[in-house]
Amino acid sequence: MNDLQTVVDDARAAFELATTPADLENTKAQYLGKSGRITEMMKGMATLPVEQKKTRGAAINLAKQAIEAALNARRLALADAELQAQLQAEALDVSLPGRQRGQGGLHPVSLTLERIEAIFGSMGFEVAQGPEIESDWFNFTALNTPEDHPARSMHDTFYVEGGTETAPNLLRTHTSPMQIRHAVQHVKRHRRQVEGNATAEGLFAGVMPEIRVIAPGRTYRVDSDATHSPMFHQCEGLWVGENVSFKDLKFVFTDFCRSFFESNDLVLRFRPSFFPFTEPSAEIDIQFSSGPLAGNWLEVAGSGQVHPNVIRNMGLDPERYIGFAFGMGPDRLTMLRYGVNDLRLFFDGDIRFLSQFR
Numbered sequence: 370m371n372d373l374q375t376v377v378d379d380a381r382a383a384f385e386l387a388t389t390p391a392d393l394e395n396t397k398a399q400y401l402g403k404s405g406r407i408t409e410m411m412k413g414m415a416t417l418p419v420e421q422k423k424t425r426g427a428a429i430n431l432a433k434q435a436i437e438a439a440l441n442a443r444r445l446a447l448a449d450a451e452l453q454a455q456l457q458a459e460a461l462d463v464s465l466p467g468r469q470r471g472q473g474g475l476h477p478v479s480l481t482l483e484r485i486e487a488i489f490g491s492m493g494f495e496v497a498q499g500p501e502i503e504s505d506w507f508n509f510t511a512l513n514t515p516e517d518h519p520a521r522s523m524h525d526t527f528y529v530e531g532g533t534e535t536a537p538n539l540l541r542t543h544t545s546p547m548q549i550r551h552a553v554q555h556v557k558r559h560r561r562q563v564e565g566n567a568t569a570e571g572l573f574a575g576v577m578p579e580i581r582v583i584a585p586g587r588t589y590r591v592d593s594d595a596t597h598s599p600m601f602h603q604c605e606g607l608w609v610g611e612n613v614s615f616k617d618l619k620f621v622f623t624d625f626c627r628s629f630f631e632s633n634d635l636v637l638r639f640r641p642s643f644f645p646f647t648e649p650s651a652e653i654d655i656q657f658s659s660g661p662l663a664g665n666w667l668e669v670a671g672s673g674q675v676h677p678n679v680i681r682n683m684g685l686d687p688e689r690y691i692g693f694a695f696g697m698g699p700d701r702l703t704m705l706r707y708g709v710n711d712l713r714l715f716f717d718g719d720i721r722f723l724s725q726f727r
């Protein structure tokens with residue numbers, strides 16, 4: 370029996386020396402494995418007489434159980450030690466104050482676009498969106514600016530590969546292509562409604578509802594300094610009907626400026642200008658009579674009566690339909706409203722600047 374006690378003692382001591390679970394499993398093999406000491410003893414019984422086999426077998430089994438118990442105890446101890454070490458390493462101080470998530474806010478130009486949409490929305494204007502990669506046709510030709518027209522040189526932009534006259538090939542230089550895109554859709558929609566409803570006599574009687582839309586969005590030109598960015602924003606406005614005049618443009622735009630700047634202390638000036646797609650054309654300047662900008666004429670938009678060729682490209686008869694368009698710069702409006710003097714601040718992504726508009 371002495372030899373058995375020795376094996377159990379040896380095993381216990383060896384298990385204590387194992388410091389990792391892998392170590393321990395290796396040590397276990399030396400006692401309980403295929404050629405471990407206990408297994409060898411079992412094999413050794415083969416030569417014993419039957420009576421001795423019984424007692425010897427029972428004794429070996431007891432030793433084996435003692436070793437297995439020691440092994441399990443050590444396994445638990447090692448697992449526990451490992452857990453303790455992990456907890457130590459990942460210690461959390463739950464009494465520390467929590468980290469706060471900074472409060473976000475809309476970009477100042479987004480705030481301006483929201484204001485523009487709300488104000489024109491209240492005057493019955495729809496809001497339309499269109500592609501930033503445009504075709505030559507929508508950006509220039511349909512707007513009465515054929516190839517080789519000198520006005521194109523003021524709109525130097527970024528071209529993409531593989532475009533054709535009608536397939537997208539350039540980054541739009543203004544939101545004016547939306548005049549054509551939206552009007553064509555509008556006319557189509559109306560035609561379908563009239564044709565699909567033969568008894569619509571009284572409803573439409575062949576009279577198309579007016580086109581009244583704004584189209585805000587990103588635009589691009591090869592330009593970069595304190596007041597020009599290669600990417601900037603524009604918002605197009607278009608009102609076409611059978612009886613829409615420059616007088617309506619003046620009324621609508623004055624109303625818009627007064628709402629936007631929250632001031633009745635401003636006047637508008639229409640300064641003669643030229644755009645291929647409007648005739649006559651005018652720059653719209655505003656002047657405040659009080660406040661930090663008082664007395665200066667500030668240019669805020671290009672505008673004009675939609676050119677007959679453009680009306681025709683919308684799918685309408687210029688003898689019957691007439692209207693006005695304008696294009697303003699939301700970036701510039703934002704600068705004026707908040708007194709910002711460098712356009713680049715809007716696109717630097719500096720939180721210290723942006724967080725002031727929350």
Ligand code: PHE
Nearest residue numbers: 543545671672673694695696
């Ligand atoms: N698209 C013109 C520009 O970018 C502005 C404009 C729009 C002028 C609509 C007249 C009518 O300069």
